[in-house]
Amino acid sequence: MPDDTLIPPTPDVLPVPRTPDPLRRTARLKGRQVDAASLQEVRALIGMPPPGGHRRDLLLEYLHQLNDHYRGLFERHLVALASDMKLAVVEVYEVATFYHHFDVLRDDQVPAALCVRVCDGLSCTMAGSADLLSRLPALAGASVRVVRAPCLGRCEQAPAALVGQKALAQADVPLLLKAVQAEIKDASGPAKTAPIATDFVTLQNYRRRGGYALAAAVVNGEEAAEDVLRALEDSGLRGLGGAGFPAGRKWRIVREQSAPRLMAINIDEGEPGTFKDRSYLERDPHRFLEGMLIAAQIAGTEACYIYLRDEYHDARKMLTREIEALQSDPPCPLPHIELRRGAGAYICGEESAMIESIEGKRGEPRLRPPYIAQRGLFGRPTLEHNFETLYWVRDIVEKGADWFSGFGRHGRKGLRSFSVSGRVRLPGVKLAPAGITVQELIDEYCGGMPDGHRLYAYLPGGASGGILPASLNQLPLDFDTLQPYGCFIGSAAVVVLSQQDRARDAALSAMRFFAAESCGQCTPCRVGTAKAARLMQAPVWDQATLSDLCAVMADASICGLGQAAPNPVRCVQKYFAHEVGA
Numbered sequence: 089m090p091d092d093t094l095i096p097p098t099p100d101v102l103p104v105p106r107t108p109d110p111l112r113r114t115a116r117l118k119g120r121q122v123d124a125a126s127l128q129e130v131r132a133l134i135g136m137p138p139p140g141g142h143r144r145d146l147l148l149e150y151l152h153q154l155n156d157h158y159r160g161l162f163e164r165h166l167v168a169l170a171s172d173m174k175l176a177v178v179e180v181y182e183v184a185t186f187y188h189h190f191d192v193l194r195d196d197q198v199p200a201a202l203c204v205r206v207c208d209g210l211s212c213t214m215a216g217s218a219d220l221l222s223r224l225p226a227l228a229g230a231s232v233r234v235v236r237a238p239c240l241g242r243c244e245q246a247p248a249a250l251v252g253q254k255a256l257a258q259a260d261v262p263l264l265l266k267a268v269q270a271e272i273k274d275a276s277g278p279a280k281t282a283p284i285a286t287d288f289v290t291l292q293n294y295r296r297r298g299g300y301a302l303a304a305a306v307v308n309g310e311e312a313a314e315d316v317l318r319a320l321e322d323s324g325l326r327g328l329g330g331a332g333f334p335a336g337r338k339w340r341i342v343r344e345q346s347a348p349r350l351m352a353i354n355i356d357e358g359e360p361g362t363f364k365d366r367s368y369l370e371r372d373p374h375r376f377l378e379g380m381l382i383a384a385q386i387a388g389t390e391a392c393y394i395y396l397r398d399e400y401h402d403a404r405k406m407l408t409r410e411i412e413a414l415q416s417d418p419p420c421p422l423p424h425i426e427l428r429r430g431a432g433a434y435i436c437g438e439e440s441a442m443i444e445s446i447e448g449k450r451g452e453p454r455l456r457p458p459y460i461a462q463r464g465l466f467g468r469p470t471l472e473h474n475f476e477t478l479y480w481v482r483d484i485v486e487k488g489a490d491w492f493s494g495f496g497r498h499g500r501k502g503l504r505s506f507s508v509s510g511r512v513r514l515p516g517v518k519l520a521p522a523g524i525t526v527q528e529l530i531d532e533y534c535g536g537m538p539d540g541h542r543l544y545a546y547l548p549g550g551a552s553g554g555i556l557p558a559s560l561n562q563l564p565l566d567f568d569t570l571q572p573y574g575c576f577i578g579s580a581a582v583v584v585l586s587q588q589d590r591a592r593d594a595a596l597s598a599m600r601f602f603a604a605e606s607c608g609q610c611t612p613c614r615v616g617t618a619k620a621a622r623l624m625q626a627p628v629w630d631q632a633t634l635s636d637l638c639a640v641m642a643d644a645s646i647c648g649l650g651q652a653a654p655n656p657v658r659c660v661q662k663y664f665a666h667e668v669g670a
Contacts, residue, residue: 141174147448159199188432200233209239211509215246239360243509253401294374300419307420322489329474345469351389358434359550361581379478391424434605453647498564510584523564541586549578551598552652591664595656613650616641628669
């Protein structure tokens, strides 16, 4: 944590009372005033503020501390926090109410003893999460808040749930109730530190296998920056978060900007159907961290900010410990590193919205230009990367560009990590050649489909990537291959549907998700997604109105959420017209 959080709390030091202005008609100050007790409670958690107030960019971190400790954000604490941060109360309140994982409460409210989040994403719905959501509230009791949550990033474990901060795979009612009782019992007793999983590559093991030797060579000038850049460019490595921008070119653009330069790493991974980053992070965190150090050195960035989605609580504990271990025994001079915690907002997967969130603001996308490579985090040139892109840097440089580009099928080059869920025998992250078809992916990597199921449709790129019929099961899955069919691969989240499912239901699930996750900044997305979701519930779709809505959203939305939201609708209209009465 930053230094200012280490200052010991001094509850006796309180603000000097303001003297009423004699020229005012009343001696009473306007607005909610901070009270001494609330200020003491806030300072006991986050410490005394420096003379200029706490750092604005740490607002989300402070809100998390309050929310975790008090099981909600009471208004009186928000007022006290605003006072110590030298912010208007409305600035704190608007951030607190933007994110799904903050529960803002009136001072007279009693917080829930526990929050249970049950995923209602497409894969979890197919696995029975709707039944859990209908039965659990009555069985868990009034003190437990059951929340219908968007994708939790555990689609291969469907139906997935979070009981407090504990993730549950293949959840059913008995398992959930047992976990609820255990969490409430733990909360009523002495505070416990949850154990950190040990089934991952630790710093010691990673270095024993040659880890960080390449990063040290790059930092110490023993490995030329131009050689590293050429290896990335020759390999064809592209951004693996969805946009697919060439990695080497991005590094060159940022290193040409004026210093100081910064780096922001996106592990928000909120696209429904996607869980590859979590899977790799839980197994081998230092391969990613070494890629980050190499990128920071080549691009000349002075500080690295890692933005991790809040649903990955265990991964955050593990990554915190491993970063501290790396800083305690560095293989080479390190840049400044900060791990930031998301708060439940899909929109923060968009690079500029993530930067706004890191700065302690609402996660609303920025208008471009300027692009974040020119003016990004804190107004400085910023190298933004997805987790998995950095994960492959060491292998590509050490093994050579031909190693990576040597994989591929059907005229494509490279490797792709497919998050496969839905109607397959063996869901999970499948590392496969770029350009593999969905049929090959199912048959060769997923053990085929379950008994009684046959391929009906598939989502090649998560909720926003569109929906294709089984008749198009021979299309190469890669960047730039699916656009002619109204789809894209995005983060390679493949959700498989069988004849027991309907494409229109998948499209409606996606549109409801977009409506719930829209940041609300632009009207085409805010209004269009909600109205489209209502129209899509009708037995027979109003095709003309939906087509108009899709055109407006795609053409006029500020960011990719609204621009891509029409894809599932258009695909159903094109390939599954028989389902919507057309």
